[in-house]
Amino acid sequence: MCRRLLCQTRAFALRPTSAMLSLVFAVVFAIAAPAFAQSETVTVDISAEIAPRCGFTGSGPAAASAPGDLENAAQLRFGLTLDCNTPFSLGVMATNGELLNQDAMPDGSGFAFAKTYYLTVGIDTDRGFKTSERCASSEIVAGGPCSFASTISGEGLSSGDGIAIDHDAILEVQWPDQRELSRRLAPGRYRDTLILVVGART
Known part of the structure; x- marks a missing residue:
């Protein structure tokens, strides 16, 4: 049992901590996201020859x-x-x-x-x-x-x-x-x- 005022104070004190954690996670996710879209490279080899004569x-x-x-x-x-x-x-x-x-x-x-x-x-x-x-x-x-x-x-x-x-x-x-x-x-x-x-x- 707690006094009403004290319980309200403890509940208020927990909320900023949770918000701060959420903010930290949001920052981490933003940094980890790729800055540019990935690109694909295709190489085409062309070969030819001249037969000996x-x-x-x-x-x-x-x-x-x-x-x-x-x-x-x-x-x-x-x-x-x-x-x-x-x-x-x-x-x-x-x-x-x-x-x-x-x-x-x-x-x-x-x-x-x-x-x-x-x-x-x-x-x-x-x-x-x-x-x-x-x-x-x-x-x-x-x-x-x-x-x-x-x-x-x-x-x-x-x-x-x-x-x-x-x-x-x-x-x-x-x-x-x-x-x-x-x-x-x-x-x-x-x-x-x-x-x-x-x-x-x-």
Whole structure:
């Protein structure tokens, strides 16, 4: 039992405390609320590629005739345009390994019916000009020891790190004067075929 005035005083004293707590909670909630709305980010990746390619452009020389007499020394130069956007190699293979007489066979007459020639290969790239060693025609047949003798794509004279877009591959064919050799050549037409293969290096 309390006096009426005292009970009223105690009840009044509790009310400010409750109001203060409410105010504190209100402040806490206001501070904890996010200042900005959350945003979402979407990333879109775009990718593409250019496939490696390597080949010859244009028709190029399909055949060539030696100037003058085959018994005279000569040097022939052939150029073929390349389109290689990746490092590559150029291989060359000779069908006969020498210039063979197409009209006559060895007959014991003492004449020669074949003539050895020599081949050097070069490729022009964006990293400079690459030149092979000089190989005898007998060395560029299948299984021959010449480093660029190959018909396998990606093998042969390497471009290194270079590429060749609208650059040339150069073939230089040479043979000596027949008077420097032991026998004269028999009359007739002489021929050999060179097979060139260019491809991205494996």
